[in-house]
Amino acid sequence: MSDRYNFEFIEQKWQAKWDKTKAHKTIANEKPKFYCLDMFPYPSGRLHMGHIRNYAIGDVLTRFQRMQGYNVLHPMGWDAFGLPAENAAIKNKTHPAEWTFNNMDYMRAQFKRLGFTYDWDREFATCDPDYYKWTQWLFLKLWERGLVYRKEQLVNWCPSCATVLANEQVVDGECERCGAKITHKNLEQWFFKITDYADRLLNNLDKLPGWPEKVKAMQRNWIGRSEGTIIKFTVFKDEYLECFTTRADTLYGVTYIVLAPEHPLVARLIKGNPEEENCRAFIEEVLAQDEIERLSTEMEKKGVFTGSFAKNPLTGEEVPIWLGNYVVATYGTGAVMAVPAHDSRDYAFAGKYKLPLKYVVFPEKAELSQNEAYEGEGVLKNSGTFNGLANKIAQKEITLELERRSLGHFQVNYRLRDWLISRQRYWGAPIPMLYCDKCGIVPEKEENLPVLLPVDVNFAKKGTNPLKTSQNFVTAVCPICGGKAQRETDTMDTFVDSSWYYLRYAGPSKDKIFDLEEAKYWMNVDQYIGGVEHAILHLMYARFINMVLYDMGLSPKEEPFCNLLTQGMVLLGGAKMSKSKGNIVESDEMVKTYGADTCRLFMLFTAPPERDLEWSDAGIEGSYRFINRVWRLVYELEPELREVPFTTVDREGLGKEERELQQKLHESVAKATEDIKVKFQLNTALSTMMELVNAIYLYKEQKNHHQGLLRQAIDSLILMLAPYIPHTASELWELTGHATDVHQQKWPDFDANLAKADEVEIVLQINGKIRDRLLVPQEATKEDLEEIAFNSEKIKEILEGKVIRKVIAVPGKLVNIVAG
């Protein structure tokens, strides 16, 4: 034992012990459960301080809940498929697997060096054939349920990653991963029908009170549900142009129609018209723009007349059909009925091209201004038989009339698109489908899973899916007719892998996707912790896949994640730590200098978990100082405590200093417990413990110590620090004579009565301004306080010659005298 805080020795000692005894192994039992899950990492290489922060939060919660009597599952593994491995493989002429597994080994050792409570027996990587076999199985189940389809459409293409991407993975027209500008290609791709679940994904958000409002808002926004009407305008003979609108009530105000240049009817609508040339030039111009330009609100609204007309289904009026650069081809029908009198965008467009306005909705009280679009509520005019109806009612009535005439119907539209899951890359789970000359597209048989990634591939050809270079892989046998077939060479989006991993942790299994019985015990995840960057991507995909598994009778809960914490980022120089920016503070370096406990402590103390945190060299020094301070305190008191048994000390017979220390102790336990359990404010829990340490230091200066009370204070302090600085706490627990493991102890209790001070300082106010402060007994009543207040010399002086109007006394807080 050393008087110096030797973190290297201490941390290695306890880590070796935890490893050897499998201290963090978890099995389902009769205790109440708690499933604490940190989003598993991509094995990118090395941990930095950002990682430490993420995982330290989950680790504190895990250790705390164990001390609260819960059986806590806290697993860790690897989201191990993905592009960086493949790119590294091309660059270093290795195999992606080698790069990935090396990184996993390195990072696993780093996790252990940080003392995290993971049950390593449950570890897996999504690139293990034992795992991706079930990702493929899941694909087949979705196929069976009609939730998978293959379709040619305009898709996002990342030229740098040489693969297609889902809508969610395109940010501001750029690749979410590499930042390259996205282009568009017409390709046949695989999709998951997430839109079938749009309503449930949306409605269930209301059943997730433990999720941040922000994340729920983002998902609602992304799903973008909108109720409206499809209205059919007649073009040619017996052919219709369908428009989606949320304002069917303004149908009598339609003065033209605008189509996206990509609309399928455009070619026929312009053909042979004098405007044809003009239109072609316009379409070419619009299509030449990239996504960002095209969708920018700054973009000037432009259009051209097609030379054709469409017939309004109710008025029979012929209105001109235009092409517009602002109409989104992929939303609704790609065709908009324009009502310039009641839509400001149409108003601007109509003004520019001298198209007519027709007001049909009039405000009930105010005058209608004809200098702008009126978008508010009102009553219908100029609308035939619908005149006089409130516009909200007219929306329904007009749609019902259209339904009677088979010229329209109610429609719910979503912004959400189906999930494009195929990728033209090697390092992912192969899509288990085949192309047979006779049978067409056929699924692989379940018993033939996993469809293994071949080893004989060539990574050298840039822009080609390496899987295509393996003849052994591509050439296959049709599972139906036994004839010659070709394997699908696309792999699945890695977000498919991570959409069900939490179930695998909860119920590891050799012969099933997961063990249903064990998963029933653990699910759902009580606390999920991860970055807000997954607010839409992973968190919506996972909810969707879990919902499908729930419908299949497999997943025990409809929603997988009960409570969600989106922790803030660790910044350096105001920017998120990232390899590409080169602003990384490496875990290894800091652990070597200060030890794991100090790193953890700093990350938790400096800011509340949800907020971003700026790295500070001085800040980590402060945390290191605090641990040293605790170390010295316990080390110096240890000789007189070693033989003192732990007891709970009563208030009776204690001296003033003892009573103060006791009060501080109980108050600290109460606050540290509430902060972590209710508020999730680890920073304030820690500041409370710092105050307790300061109080014990102060008491230590006393001549004769109440050893029983000191023992209780020191023991409680070590217990409360155990989740945060587990190595130091273990060592100090042992040092002070305990034969037990600090992490298997019960969290300390507190007595609410003892947490109150004997005397409290109250303030005396006159007209709300503080004029005096006094110490009064804790139990002083309103009446007592008033008496005390009027006896104060200062108060008497100020009140001279004033009339007292009102006196407010709040026990334990203040007395306020209103006088004038």
Add this chain to the structure above:
RNA sequence: GCGGACGUGGCGGAAUUGGCAGACGCGCUAGACUUAGGAUCUAGUGGAUUACCUCCGUGGGGGUUCAAAUCCCCCCGUCCGCACCA
């Protein structure tokens, strides 16, 4: 434009059930100990004025209240997400 979060010392941040603004930590200042200190300990640290008293102060303005960082209204600003979605 829509939605979410937020604005408190030199800095990170406390206090949000209305009731002492600035806990805790960093930094800074002075002192103690010391051969030395980038260790440790003690004291101080919102601003103005300063022996004391006092006044001002939570982005700005108004309001409710005995009492507002906290509740209400208006405005300004920052960050994040979505964005010509019909």
